Amino acid sequence: MDSYEQNRSPTPPIDMLSEEFSEETQDSLNPPVIDLYGVLNVSKEATEEQIKEAYKRLCRTFHPDKHVDPENKRAAETKFQVIQRAYEVLTDPTKRTIYDMFGEEGLNTSWEVGTRLKTPQELREEFEKQAKLKKEHEMENLVKSKGDFQLSIDATQLFDPYDSVSSRRKNISSPSSIFENIEVTQLFLKHSFETQLKPQAQAFIVGQTIIRNGVGGGNIVGSIRHTFSPHFWAEVGSSVVQPRITTAKANYSFGSDGFFTVSAQSQTISSPPILSFTAGRRLGENTSGYLSYKTGAWALGPWGQNDSYSRRERSSAAIGINSSMEKSGYGLEIQTGLANSYISANYNRKLFDIYQIRAVTTLSTSSGLTAILLGERKVAENTKLAIAIELGIPGGITFRCRLSRLGQRITIPIHVSSEYNFKIALWGTLLPVITIVAVEQTILRPRRKKKAAEKLAILRERHAEFISTRKREAEEAIRLLQPSVERKVEAEMTKDNGLIILEAWYGNFAHIKEASTENQYGDVFDVKIPIQALVFESQLIIPGGYSKVNFLYVR
Template structure:
């Protein structure tokens, strides 16, 4: 229905491994210069200069006479000095905001840094294995589909033949034998079996060949065919493919795809079913209407006759039609709609697919047709592993009845199991067909998939903590050194604030996982030093681990900052997220 094919499929679904994303997020990175100076990303030159002066008061080496404190101050002051030099230079600041510290150094890392040659070798082997698998997949491009349709109408609406008494006399009719539930299940019949397999290989830089086969078995009868396709790209704007079957019925089709511009296209399909009939022509033209929405129009000739070529056109079942459609997508989901008018069939169709977390989706399709009446499809799709997915769908309509479909896909292989519950619309079966698969999907997500994801994430976090143990210990030592340099000025500021009528005194400040004392650190000294003129301001937009005196006590866990303070001799308390801004005092913080 949608030429732009906005629907999710095995080919277009982004299967980026969540653990790799987690590893990238938790990898050691350079300090955020805005966090070091405790300023916002929109800070003016005066604000940058003022923040630099404040930090110099207790981190400049010349401010300390003790040699140990001077050594600690020198290492921290280098970071402060670098942050100030970059952010105070307009050109360097633009480069830093766009490319980060790598842009300033003009040197790009090929990959992550590893501590030992053994770790480097293991990572190289992993990358080589993934590359070989991808090359093999690109070389073969194998696709298979298996569909087994089961007829379970007798399970829910069993047919019992009537029992008749004997002719004449008083014949006693024996009562029917009571049937057990599994006796009904045994009445399920195989209605249809369909199989399709294809593989693709590259013949040249712009040419690919696809060889496939199909097989269909229905009610004890069946057939199959082999087909071959040649795909060739003539130019960046024009490509086409030629498909023909090798066995009867012999069908030949030619498809072309032409891009008029970056926002419009024209696709054509010419299908020849027999030399005794003229070819069926289909033309689709589309254009991008908005940034995320496209519209299209399709005209299909159907079967017809020209001057006797094609026989009696009144006997043809495939008639001409014209359809108008619209399709689009955004971060939350994809949608499409179509209106078709034709001699044999006219319909209005709409579909919406809502994206769920962890690469899942919910689908709702509605169809109003002159042939099939009203039909509604509700389904869900979930990711099991990196390369496998499972889907559950309920189809119900006046003509189609009630059908439940189970789908499993893995690396281009798809298995579909449609189960016909009723040949007519049944509200009770439709409700049960929705409730049972939905309950199964929720149970699968909550009892199996979610715990497994959490376990893998926790294992990955433990692995990263061990891998970056040395880095984390260095960051902790640097933060504690910074706190020791802040102690004197923190005591002096606290004493000054206590003497004021409207003074802001920090009683307690804790950062980290507040639900676990072992994963939280005391940052009272740091927060007190950030108080200026009875006000505390911490800009957001960056992790608070970048603030001098902070470090990450719980890598991979959700971190918060708790601050208890006294203002106007009244107790206040506030909890903010890691990257959220903080402004004190605020009346809403009053306990």
């Protein structure tokens, strides 16, 4: 396992008040799509009878025939069209299933789902299948490729503590002399892409090359994977040139609670393949554990006894545990083997929703003690930058920079010291942190706030007409509700436990308690009449799925 790879935890939703102005934030400021369940004031689990009853209640208030005044009649016609649309969709099982899964966009799409006599579950399966095929067709137009470029640099001569100060100054007296003191020790290139052969078959091609100290080699590996069922898939592959390596792998998952994987690798027919077994299981809501075993080289009677090359592969066994939560995660792995035994622990955490830090510590019989501290930040929509420092005893100190974008990754490890040096480790950790914080606070953060304010102003200006229209429609709806609400209040007053809304405000929570009918803040609105209209049988009914916390104040 690459110690620099991070456990991916679910990204939390972006706060509307955050200084980060992402596409999600911009979309949330766009005109909202009408919620058909909200129109009828029913939950998404409402039965057909509940939907019909809600429709009848709204008809008593918003049906155009209930109004004589021309202005009220016109406003009622507009509202009733939306109510009628919601009723027609939600009482039709096919349309309701499409709306639940794909929203309004799905209702405007032509679906070929066969006979209309299918059950809702069968319809859902058909829609999911067609949506998957549609998505796969769209993805065929994209290049499914991944690239990895790694350039290893040895810069230990620049930081050699045994060099005299005068000699060191002489060596770096000019910019050109700096490059004379560094050396490229390794160049690694890897590129892969995949293609869909059939709905259940995929092909993978991986090409890689490595050059180390002037000597290098490379190979191309191709493999085909077939998915037999949602729980089982298998693949086979082989390299194209020498050394010829053949691989096979199969995976079976036990639902979402466990899996079992077996793989085989063979470089020659003169010995049995090297086998690996891994089994994992969910231990808790966010925790899983696994066991793995690798046979190494082995013999079956005379088969494999004389294969000296393969016998360099040694057996090992490992046990591990991983936990992934919303903003943090950890892992622990212990391996024991004939060639190498180690214990490794890692911890990662998301800070301020934009930074990801990761710490890894490994104690190994082959490489000693190693500690890694990595920080990663999203610098653009599809680009991430990571910086890490690796401290090893006796491995020395290595800095790593990694840039990732759309499946392409560039990594530059810089080996600055062949042994542990406290000063280099201290300044190598503090300087990047100080630099990042300084740039973040003085340049990036003010720039993001300025861009966010500019985009907000543009969006508000762009949607000014829409907001004005929605405000007028809300005022018309309140005017239509006024007579029925007055009758409802009179009926509630005659009851022993009647419910009458004295005050109801919607908007910025900080201003709600200071709000007045003049709406001096511009972001707080009196919603007493609409809330009272939701009272039935002395109960206020607001279906789930709608935000009522920090934005709605009722008493």
